[in-house]
Amino acid sequence: MADPAGAPCVEVVDLHKRFGALEVLRGVSFAVDRGSVVSIIGASGSGKSTLLRCINYLEQPTSGEVRIDGEPIGIERRADGSERRRSMREIGRFRRDLGMVFQQFNLWPHLTVLGNVVEAPIRVRGLPRRQAMELARACLERVQLSEKSSEYPARLSGGQQQRVAIARALAMQPKVMLFDEATSSLDPELTGEVLEVMRGLAVDGTTMIVVTHEMGFAREVSDRVIFLHGGLIEEEGPPAQVFGTPRSERCRQFLAKLLH
Amino acid sequence: MGNWERLVWNQRNVLLDGFLVTLEICAIAFAVAVAAGLGLALLRLYVRPLRWPAIMWIEYCRATPIYVQLMWVNYVWPEILGWPTTFYTAGWVALALQSSGYLAETFRTGIENIGRGQREAAYAVGMSPLLTFRRIILPQVLVTIAPSIVTQFTVIVKSSTLVSVITVQDLMFQSQRLVNVWFEPIEILTATAAIYILFIFAVSAAGKALADRLRLRYGLGT
Incomplete structure (x- = not known):
């Protein structure tokens, strides 16, 4: 759906997240345009995953806003200027x-591959079964797992499971795909097939926010890279700049450590 | 063999009638216990104001001997609630009561053992908490706790022999009646024990086969 106001697809505004005494995000703002790929990198504990989980409200931000096509997710602003917190529904x-897409795949083990993919289109979007099935098969084809559609997740390799998880997310035809360290729990020889699928999505113009440790992927595929440190954006720019000539000393150190 | 024929084989219709009553009362008690157990577990986990009442009720059900519960339901409830009005109803209510306490705890552990990621994956595609529970959590819980549920059914079958005390005409009741008629307990009571053993073995074996199949298919459970 095109947005008449021309707002960015995703807008994160002064996001704070606190777990008890620990402030994990300390005021993060950025925007993602439609069709672009933004990678978020940083050391463990820098707040990358929390940031991603705040974007879809799996974690409720302590303050700040996330807007999708200009509309804030968590708050409704009425015409008279008053605000209301939105319900779970x-x-x-x-x-x-x-x-x-989660680090641990989180496929539903009691449903087949096709069942995993078709569940939300039917139950959440209310598509007729036949149409949902067609859609699900197309999504599985996109991740090259059509032949596994009647298997249960327990019978698949990690890489295959993650590709099913990607198909499951795609089947909702989302405006944005969020990847939370999608390859971090895979054996090295299985990361390739997942990255390949992600690369394909980027080429097709999917809007993506990718939290990753795969610097090669971030460098090649992203339009923009965000380096997060201590809950703040420390460096941000096109990959050539962030990886080539980072202005921040911390970013330089982080990248230097990874290259050794 | 004469005694066996006279006391057991020739009385097979009486014993069969009793067995059918046992089967029926256990099936009703079991169905009610599963529903009530799930309800209690949900109250305990998700309904804050009812958490403590639910815990107390569960503990009460688990900590009282089945015989006491049977007497309590049969003699106290009608005085206070005006229900149950028949011995039969009192029988399955008491059986269901006790098992619901155990099953509530089984359901609770089952629900708590489903990883957070399962729920999050459902929320992430826009499912509501209710839909998530119904479509994602509950089916997995049922698969993992299937063996415990089957075991609880066998517990009900064994406890059910006590309903004969309040004159419900189950297998135990019929067999005792035959003993009282003939004054020959050996064959009748041995045959009764054998029927219970065979039935419980059959249920356990079926339950185990089911659990194995589910585990193989979904890779769930232990």
Whole structure:
């Protein structure tokens, strides 16, 4: 859906997240345009995953806003200027537009591959079964797993499971795909097939926010790279700049450590 | 063999009638216990104001001997609630009561053992908490706790022999009646024990086969 106001697809505004005494995000703002790929890099504990989980409200931000096509997810602004926190159900409506891929895949083990992919289109979007099936098969084809559609997740390799998880997210035809360290729990020889699928999505113009440790992927595929440190954006720019000539000393150190 | 024929084989219709009553009362008690157990577990986990009442009720059900519960339901409830009005109803209510306490705890552990990621994956595609529970959590819980549920059914079958005390005409009741008629307990009671053993073995074996199949298919459970 095109947005008349021309707002960015995703807008994160002064996001704070606190777990008890620990402030994990300390005011993060950035925007993602439609069709672009933004990678978020940084050391463990820098707040990358929390940031991604705040975008679809799996974690409720302590303050700040996330807007999808200009509309804030968590708050409703009425015409008279008053504000209201949205209910879980309303937030769910926004989440349909935000496909999420988890580090641990989180496939539903009691459903077949096809069952995993077709579940939300039927139950959440209310598509007729036949149409949902067609859609699900197309999504599985996109991740090259059509032949596994009647298997249960337990019978698949990690890489295959993650590709099913991507198909499951795609089947909701989201505006944005969020990847939370999608390859971090895979054996090295299995990361390639998942990255290949992600690369394909980027080439097709999918809007993506990717939290990753795969610097090669971030460098090649992203339009923009964000380096997060201590809950703040420390460096941000096109990959050539962030990887080639980072202005921040911390970013330089982080990248230097990874290259050794 | 004469005694066996006279006391057991020739009385097979009486014993069969009793067995059918046992089967029926256990099936009703089991169905009610599963539903009530799930309800209690949900109250305990998700309904804050009812958490403590639910815990107390569960503990009460688990900590009282089945015989006491049977007497309590049969004699106290009608005085206070005006229900149950028949011995039969009192029988399955008492059986269901006790098992619901155990099953509530089984359901609770089952629900708590489903990883957070399962829920999050459902929320992430826009499912509501209710839909998530119904479509994602509950089916997995049922698969993992299937063996415990089957075991609880066998517990109900064994406890059910006590309903004969309040004159429900189950297998135990019929067999005792035959003993009282003939004054020959050896064959009748041995045959009764054998029927219970065979039935419980059959249920356990079926339950185990089911659990194995589910585990193989979904890679769930232990």
